[in-house]
Amino acid sequence: MSQQKALLLEKAKGSFVLSDVPIPKLGPGQLSIKIIAAALNPVDWKIQAWDFIVKSYPAILGTDIAGDVEEVGEGVEGFSKGDKVFAQGFFVHEMAGFQQYTTIPADIVGKIPFNIDYAQAATIPVAFTAASISLLRAQPEGAGLNPTFDLSVSYAGQPALVLGGSTSGGQYAIQLFKLLGFSSIITYASARHTEYLKSLGATHVIERGEVPVANVAEVARKITDAPIKIAYNAVGDSDSRAACVAAVAEGGQVADVNPEAEDPGNGKRVFSMFGSSHHPPHREFGRILWKTLPKLVQDGLIVPTRVEKLPNGLAGIVEGLERMKAGSVSGVKLVVFPQETP
Ligand SMILES: NC(=O)c1ccc[n+]([C@@H]2O[C@H](COP(=O)([O-])OP(=O)(O)OC[C@H]3O[C@@H](n4cnc5c(N)ncnc54)[C@H](OP(=O)(O)O)[C@@H]3O)[C@@H](O)[C@H]2O)c1
Structure with missing residues (x-):
């Protein structure tokens, strides 16, 4: 054939x-x-x-x-x-x-x-790869949270924000933050997904129907006293990016799904992701990812x-x-x- x-x-x-x-x-x-x-x-x-x-x-x-x-x-x-x-x-x-x-x-x-x-x-594959590369890989391609996929790394005590938790990418970002031990995982999503996103690891769901995206930062900061140093913008439009930038503290980072996301140049880092293991700069990380991922799924850590x-x-x-x-x-x-x- x-x-x-x-x-x-x-x-x-x-x-x-x-x-x-x-x-x-x-x-x-x-x-x-x-x-x-x-x-x-x-x-x-x-x-x-x-x-x-x-x-x-x-x-x-x-x-x-x-x-x-x-x-x-x-x-x-x-x-x-x-x-x-x-x-x-x-x-x-x-x-x-x-x-x-x-x-x-x-x-x-x-x-x-x-x-x-x-x-x-x-x-x-695509959504998990994009979330992993952008959150875990070293800068400049990622936020540098865990470049070797070392499962003992812990960010206990720290909060993270996922703007668009019900997207495919957002769901994996929530699970990665949980895997990394973040204490508060705040997400912005429709109310109908609240229970499911909590089952994946979200600790707080800011409901899209109730809170305009422009108010997300204010609401997120009321949820946690600790500075938010990392946000994942799974939606990628300018309003969601602005909400992430407003939510993160000075020196914080925003990983953005939009390939044209621009850095605001205000002491907070916004960077675009390119979620492909085939892409030469990500290839070595891709190998680590594909060695690690099947066991994470088998153990129920990635759903x-x-x-x-x-x-x-x-x-x-x-x-x-x-x-x-x-x-x-x-x-x-x-x-x-x-x-x-x-
Ligand atoms: N750069 C890269 O490497 C890369 C890789 C993968 C994906 N992407 C991009 O990432 C984006 C998401 O892709 P995906 O596959 O993860 O999405 P998806 O699963 O198709 O997204 C659908 C979800 O988006 C949610 N949503 C839409 N607008 C929203 C908003 N303003 N606030 C909160 N949630 C919102 C909807 O939530 P409700 O139903 O709750 O309203 C819906 O559940 C796309 O633009 C895609 O092209 C980029």
Whole structure:
């Protein structure tokens, strides 16, 4: 078998079409993965709408992947055909997720632990990677909270803020702050997610319906006497960034999902994240992340985002991306099953 189905973005700002394309060829150091589940991310609709990141068309998008090892590349140790794995893809044909097979460097692939299924595994890579790189990695790429993923590091007594706790990224930021031992984990989210976010580790939920984003800093400072030195802006618009900047103390840091977030130059550091283990400056950290992550999930310390399963395999992606673009996906990850493509 040399052909497979893929969802192609035909041209810049063009339409998605289902096509038959060659299965990516396996290279040394890689795993060929039969994709069982692929999750959707906001960046997928943004690339179609705005034409960025992707260098050539037609393009295949999708970077949250879970599936079975189909073939093991030369020089790879520790994986066998049939292993259940999850990984972050990239926006090139050979490594993308909106297709039935992909190839990923084995050093940034994890084995799916027994306590989660393919769909749950597919919710983790992109959002967890972005939160981990930006919070843990050394400056300038991250906030430097734990560059070696040393699980004994503790920030006991300190507070942290997550603006947009119900986003996929926000959910992992909350869990990372809990893992790092932060004493107060304050988040801003809709009331309907309060109990769930508390189950992940949030200690205080400032409710979006009751508190305007401009008042978040004031409310957060009433929750804790300790200075807030770190905030995670999982929403990324200017209002949410301003709220994070206002909430952190002098010398504090704001990790922002928006690639164009600007530093205010007022003694507080705002930096943009680029959440990809494939990106050369993050590669070494990516290796550590993928060695550490499966056990954290198996031990229940990192819990996958809740899943909404979409029908029709790869054909279900277009409607899913439209729903994300319209802002009507709340607190769940949309997941498709490429092998079910009609
Ligand atoms: N730079 C990077 O490397 C990187 C990586 C991953 C994601 N991102 C970006 O991060 C952003 C979030 O992505 P995601 O996948 O985590 O999001 P998502 O799960 O699709 O976000 C949906 C959630 O956003 C919440 N939300 C929307 N506006 C909000 C606001 N003003 N305040 C609080 N919550 C708000 C909604 O909450 P309610 O339902 O409660 O209203 C909803 O639950 C996107 O812009 C994405 O492109 C960047």
